[in-house]
Amino acid sequence: MLRRLTIRDFVIVDRLELDFQDGFGALTGETGAGKSILLDALGLALGGRAEPGAVRVGRDKADISAEFDLPPTGELMRWLSEHDLPDDEGVVILRRVVESGGRSRAWINGVPVTQTQLREAGDWLADIHGQHAHHALLKADAQRALVDGHAGAADQAGEVAARFRAWQLLAERRRAAEHDSAASERERELLAWQISEVEELAFEPAAWDELNTEHSRLAHAAGLMEGADEVVATLGDGDLSVATLLRQIHVRIESMSGIDSGLEEVRELLSGAAIQADEALHSLRRYRDRLDLDPSRLAQIEQQIGRVTDIARKHRVVPEELPGLLAGWQRRLESLVADADPVRLAEQEESARREYEAAAERLSVARRPAAKALSQEISDAMQTLAMAGGRFEVALEPCAPTAHGVESVEFRVAANLNQPLRPLAKVASGGELSRIGLAIQVITSRESATPTLIFDEVDVGIGGGVAEIVGRLLHRLGQSRQVLCVTHLPQVAACADWQWNIAKAKHGEEVLSAVTPLDVSARIEEIARMLGGVNITDTTRRHAAEMLAADRAGAV
Incomplete structure (x- = not known):
């Protein structure tokens, strides 16, 4: 469960350190006081x-x-271990820093992580249902995902999508082989000739x-030989050569x-110089003797180099890129050969x-019982949400094969008896959609391991007795996990185990949120x-006290 939330310089929050309790907690306050800002910060x-605008102005x-x-289930602990992240004695600390320029950084237990890793860890810890979440229920994708999640079949749905893509890809390849055989044959012939041409180079x-x-x-052999002769003459031939002069100077300094x-130091340096000059002279003579003036070999090499560069130029690559080009052609030819057999x-x-x-x-086998159970549970919940006689059904209708299976998933509703x-x-009005959406969220949350x-x-979109029932529903949910609810309904707030007030206050030139x-x-x-708005009377206070004192143990 969430133990502490620390917020600094977020929107209109200066600094908050909030310690949370278990059970069902209500967050209340005037409209615009910043109730949802706390949840936005937690979402980050x-x-x-x-x-944009997440960072407090200035x-x-x-x-x-x-x-x-x-969480005691162990899945998150295994995930932390797989990602080499520490388990700090049963505590997980998620941290996010967002800079005013938009860049953000993330940590888990003090170790830098990616935003994706932070989100994966967060999915194990908390689930946020936004105020417009029920509108997503109107989309077929959301309805199908909810049923698959309720059935514990999300992985199976992913497998079906992958199998469908593999099947369709092979179907496309088979059709291409049947209709484009002439073009494929021409491409195979061209590739085979190009491959043969490059392979002959043995590059x-x-x-x-x-x-x-x-x-x-x-x-450059002639020029190298001429230069070597000149240096040998200067270095070692004649009475005025460098080697001869060094030896003469060395004898003089030695005396x-x-x-x-x-x-003595000068003598040693000259002795070394004379030795090195002699060694250089011997090495240069050996190099000169090895130089080979071989015009026929030069012509042969130039022919080889010319052929390689001509082929490389023809295919608009440098010679060093020929092996990669050849490998690509070979892979393409293998693919064409494989696709050339329609049978x-x-x-x-x-x-x-x-x-x-x-x-x-x-x-489909996993979906059917889940759809039936979800239909019954939501229908039962509708009876106490001011929709007596209403029915809800998850309809599974056979359809042509798709990436989502062989049946469509559609939510159907009759808000009243005999409809x-x-x-x-x-068919659902705004209020009905809100109530049905809340019932779906609460019921599916019961199946979740998220703490x-x-x-x-x-x-x-709800109020009156329905609001009280919703409050009891959330209170019952809070008996098995931590539930936080931003609400404007007194009936819901009265059912909470604990309550915080969020308000805005002016501090100098700034308006900040406080909890x-x-x-x-x-x-x-x-x-x-x-209950009463601006003017609070003794009557509204008594009513509020009665609401708090009422038994909240009832359930929908």
Whole structure:
């Protein structure tokens, strides 16, 4: 469960450190006080998208940290281990920093992570139901995903989608082989000729480097030999050569150092220089003797280099890129050869179709009982949500094979007795959609292992006795996990185990949000405000006290 939320410089929040309790908690306050800002901050810590304006005006960055108890199920612990992240004695701390320029960074237990990793960890810890979440229920994709999630078949749905794509890809390849055989044959012939042309070069990068080095040496052999002769003459031939002069100087300094030992260092340097000059002379003579003036070999090498460069130029690459070009041609030719046999492709297509159908049937088997159970549970909930006699049905209708299986999923509803079932999007009013959406969220949340559930004004569009029933529904849900609810309904707030008030206050030139935990007397005042508006009377206070004192153990 969520233990602590620390917020710094986020929107209109200066600094907040909030310690949460278990059970069902209500967050209340005037419209615009910043109730949803707390949930937006928590959403960032859970890996949500950083929206523009997240950083408080005049500040460089917003910093949000959320501390959770490690769930007892063990899945998150295994996930942390797989990602080499520490388990800090049963605590998980998610941190997000958003800079004013839009850049953000994330940490888990002090270790830098990606936003994706932060979101994956957050999915194990909390689930936020936004105030417009029920509108998503009008979309077929959302309805299908909800049923698959209720059935525990999300992985099976993913497998069906993958099998469908594999089947369709093979079908496309088979059709292409049947209709484009002439074009494919021309491309195969061209590739085969190009591959043969490059393979004849027997091109090897290392041998190519050696060939260019040899070419450079042979092409410059005459000049190298002439230069070597000149240096040999200067260095070692004649009475005025460098080697002769060094030896003469060395003899002279050696005799002088016998008189003055201060010249010993000079003598040693000259001795070394004379030795090195002799060694250089011998090495240069050997190099000169090895130089080869071989015009025929030079012509042969130039022919080899010319052929390689001509072919490389023809295909608009440098010679060093020829091996990669050849490998690409070979892969393409292999693919064309494989796709040139419609019979074999048809066999592969049929095999992929059977694998898809088997996966789709397994998904259908998982969906049917889940759809039936969900239909009954939501129908039961509708009876207490001012829709007596109403019915809800998850309709599974056979359809042509798709990436989502072999049946369509559609939510149908009859809001009143004796009305026919019709698609949810066509018959539900705004209030009915809110109530049905809330029932679906609460019922599906019961199946979830997520320890913290957060509802952001999901009770919009309801009131009166229905609001009290919704409050009891959330209270019952809070008996098995932590539930947080931003609400404007006093009936819902009165059912909470604990309550916070969020208010805006002016500090100098700034308007900031503040959070105040409410004791019993303060809760009475806050619920009275929610009941009566600006003018709180003794009557509204008594009513608020009665609501708080009422038995909240009932369930929908």
